[in-house]
Amino acid sequence: MSAYYQFCPVAKAMELLDERWTMLVLRELLMDSRRFNDLRRGLPRMSPALLSKRLHQLSVAGLVRLDGGLYMLTDAGRELGPILEAIGVWGARWIGELGDPDLDPKLLLWDMHRRVDHDAVPDGRSVVHFEFTDVAGPTRYWWLVIAARAADVCDDDPGFPVTVTVHGTLRRMVEIWRGDVSWQGGLRDGALRILGPEHLRRSLPAWFALASYATAQRPAAVS
Numbered sequence: 001m002s003a004y005y006q007f008c009p010v011a012k013a014m015e016l017l018d019e020r021w022t023m024l025v026l027r028e029l030l031m032d033s034r035r036f037n038d039l040r041r042g043l044p045r046m047s048p049a050l051l052s053k054r055l056h057q058l059s060v061a062g063l064v065r066l067d068g069g070l071y072m073l074t075d076a077g078r079e080l081g082p083i084l085e086a087i088g089v090w091g092a093r094w095i096g097e098l099g100d101p102d103l104d105p106k107l108l109l110w111d112m113h114r115r116v117d118h119d120a121v122p123d124g125r126s127v128v129h130f131e132f133t134d135v136a137g138p139t140r141y142w143w144l145v146i147a148a149r150a151a152d153v154c155d156d157d158p159g160f161p162v163t164v165t166v167h168g169t170l171r172r173m174v175e176i177w178r179g180d181v182s183w184q185g186g187l188r189d190g191a192l193r194i195l196g197p198e199h200l201r202r203s204l205p206a207w208f209a210l211a212s213y214a215t216a217q218r219p220a221a222v223s
Contacts, residue, residue, distance in 0.1 A: 179214025
């Protein structure tokens with residue numbers, strides 16, 4: 001870790017936290033990813049070797065502990081939760097531009113699967129099929145299987161009957177998930193369609209709890 005050689009607590013904290021990927025590793029741990037492979041799914045472009053290194057650094061610093069193969073936040077690590085949440089709200093409010101490389105269907109579905117509101121989903125198994133019309137190749141199609149208070153992401157057809165299909169651009173779905181556009185707005189402009197029985201089409205948005213940053217008020221113009 002680089003050193004600033006300042007006694008200021010901000011400087012001392014940033015000697016640990018401003019290492020590349022560190023804050024995103026903490027984000028995943030705060031989102032209850034506990035196993036190494038789950039952390040990798042939330043950080044698909046981070047190499048396993050670097051992830052291991054960052055987890056070791058956080059462990060040495062007293063923010064993370066390994067317990068029975070699970071990575072657990074300590075009190076010091078959990079105390080960063082409101083800080084990361086505030087950064088997310090600030091980023092949603094002031095850093096709005098998304099480039100095409102920022103649009104990752106695997107990461108989107110992984111985030112959606114852990115924000116399912118199981119009380120809003122119909123009883124039994126529900127399968128949400130996603131077709132992203134602006135994505136080429138096999139990553140165009142995804143399935144989210146929700147059952148028994150759990151959810152799983154599949155990049156291959158799981159073989160279960162589809163409950164509803166979400167058809168449209170990945171960009172629009174990401175914008176909805178970030179809170180840049182409402183579900184109603186995304187459906188209204190035709191960039192997104194929900195296919196299936198009417199009562200399920202209407203209820204689908206309520207199956208997912210948006211992140212706190214998705215409700216952050218956006219400025220009319222940045223000055």
